[in-house]
Amino acid sequence: MSTSSETRTAPPTENAGAAPAPPTVRGTRLTLAGAELGRPSSPVVSGVDLDVAPGEILTVVGSSGCGKSTLLRTLAGLLPPLSGEVTQDGRPLTGPSADRALVFQEDALLPWRTLRANVELPLAIQGLPRSQRRAQAETWLDHVGLADRMQQLPHRVSGGQRQRAQLARALAARPRAVLMDEPFGALDAQTRAGMQDLLVDVLHGTGATVVFVTHDVDEALFLGDRVALLGSGRLTAVRDVPHPRDRSAHDDPARVALRREVLTSLGT
Amino acid sequence: MTRDPRKAPRYPRRAGRFAVRAISLAAALGLWQLLTSQDIDLWLRFSQFPTVTDVAHAFTDRLSGPDYWTDLTDSLTRIITGFLLAAVLGVATGVLVARSRLAEDLLGPVLEVIRPIPAIALVPVAILLFPSNEQGIVFITFTAAYFPVLVSTRHAVRALTPVWEEAVLTMGGGRWRILGSVVLPGALPGIFGGLSVGIGVSWICVISAEMISGQYGVGYRTWQDYTVVNYPGVFVGMVTIGVLGWLTSTAVELLGRRLTRWLPRTSYVPAGRPSAPRPPVPAPPAHVSEAPASKAEEARDEHLV
Known part of the structure; x- marks a missing residue:
């Protein structure tokens, strides 16, 4: 994972107004x-x-x-x-x-974390400070259309919304x-x-x-x-x-x- | 809050349920008073039994004396020390045995051989091992709670959904991250099952141990009263044990429910009816825009305790 960090660009823009431009990462x-x-x-x-x-x-x-x-x-x-x-x-x-992020078919979101906390997890593992990872997680959730569901627990949203959150979680790590x-x-x-x-x-x-x-x-x-x-x-x-x-x-x-x-x- | 009378639930809500509980307790006391004050001797003999009022008098006498509170704090200190030790070490060994094959091979056989021994049968061991009675009693209380906590932690950790761990692995998380973010929170519902059982067994064992070898403590006092044929005193002890046990297990239960609020709950309520629709919430301030919706969806917690 360290091999890629230098190739990654800045986090998605944090202004919620304009849809954030997906950051470009070099594929592998x-x-x-x-x-x-x-x-x-x-x-x-x-x-x-x-x-x-x-x-x-x-x-x-x-x-x-x-x-x-x-x-x-x-x-x-x-x-x-x-x-x-x-x-x-x-x-x-x-x-x-x-x-290399993995997105699962079944519910791989941690059920005791809100959608936002789930998306924050990979960022926390990468050692981002709390305010930054919260902002990035919110940007990603907004990007997959879950801006109004961020504080919900996974079992309180629909299956499609859970998969959106999984996608946001996978992409937040910038794999x-x-x-x-x-x-x-x-x-x-x-x-x-x-x-x-x-x-x-x-x-x-x-x-x-x-x-x-x-x-x-x-x-x-x-x-x-x-x-x-x-x-x-x-x-x-x-x-x-x-x-x-x-x-x-x-x-x-x-x-x-x-x-x-x-x-x-x-x-x- | 106004409610449409036609939609009023047949079974009363919170306040009503507390009333039912209080009435049930009062009825049990009333029956006890009735049987003992009338000296009823059918096959069971209530004539020798102290009445509720006897016990109440003994209780007020005790409360004014210094020994009662010393007994109470002694017993509470013993059980809290033993139980906390059991909680920490039980969860630690449970996780270790469930996650590591080496730990399972090293610790498993020893633990399984010790587990069936009733904690109270370890009194001789405690007397041999520990320099003071006090430590022996804490040891026995600890052993009583340790195994339920250990076993439920082990089961809960083994039953964790594997994809949670795989997800954290593919985020670059290591062993400690998995322990802190997946294993412990995921096993918490099971762990609290063990803690609830453990606190109950702890009370049984702390009282028994005090009866055998204690100086001060509710169990010691109860046994003392029995040996001098002070039956109301014995009942004061029993009531005290009952109330303390109830309070501590309620505390464990509430803490557990608080920490596992994420568990999905069914909105089905046995023998209940859907609650009356709430009056429309006044326009919420913008910063809590989603809260009312989520609360309305939330199934109500139907357990008082």
Whole structure:
């Protein structure tokens, strides 16, 4: 995490009036080479070769239990690879770090902290004084549309608002990579679309590398610059997405063909 | 506050519930007075039993004497010292055993062998170990509360949601940060379960220990009165123990509820009806704009204590 601090720019502007310009951070390159992932008792995915370029959004699709979360936890540094290499900018991962934030599907907010206190936590870990971290947390919460819910406990707000707060918490730490494990999996379709737009909006210009895991093909095609297919214990394909982040391009022939390929590989 | 009479709750709220509690206590005392003053001897024999008024007279006599307050403060000092030690050490070992395999292997067997021994059976150990009776009594009080606190802390720590810890890890948090920001606050509801049990067991053991080996203390005085066949005095002791025990466990309970207010609560109230809608709140000042809304949503705490 110390490697990145000098590359980070100033905190988001603290005047609440203008929407704060997302700070730009240099993205990071995440690479897996011949990696076997999982726990020693139960390897889940083997022979993974994947290169995530700085600043790109890579979506990973696969049916449940195919090792998507394992892949993400490995990239987060929570799970060491069983064999092969997992590197960040050429250096092997040694463990979890604030440089690679993880956003979970389930409620990972601490239930005894208000939304603001949750977003303040990574800033407190980075050693920011109280007034600064409070101001930054409020800016981020404002940015994800939770300005009026900051003092609420997580269980008092909706699932979508909890995920917004998780996003704010992840981004507040100014990570160079954001790893998202089906963050919108538990949300209804309408909220989900709104969250996708918000994610694009918030991530746009931060420059962070994003690995976004989902079982929803349309979500993967909307958000991803590239989409990786995970199935039957290995990485089956990585494809460029034509017209990423454009919902109106759904009838583009190249996009339709890719969608069909993804669905076929998922066995649906 | 005006209420629509049709919407008035059938079961009275706070004040009413306190009244019911007071009446229940008064009824128990009345029954006691009735049975003893009439010298009722059915199968249970109440003729030898002191009446409520006897006990009340003995109580007022005691209150004016110096010994009562010495006994009271002695017992309270013993239990508070023992209980606080048990709380601190119980939480510490509970966390240690739950989080470290080495600690579990080193401490687990010893603790599990000592745990089934009733604290009061440790009186001989206390007499051998400690230079003074006083320390022995505190030791026994400590042992009584220590194991409930230890066991509930251990369970609470093991039951923590793993993603909380993973989240803090991926924020760059270390071991101490996880302890302070995840483990201790997350285990607090369970820890207070153990503290509530512990304070009750502590009272049982401090009184028993005083009866066996004390000098001064409510338990010692109660036993003294028994040996000189002063039954009203015995009952004064019992009432004192009851009230002190009630007060201390209430204090633990209230502190616990205060510290775990974040726990999600159901708005369902058994055998209750929804409270009458509150009158509209006058336009709130700007700086507390969100407070009224959140309070209206908040489920009411239906436990008096």
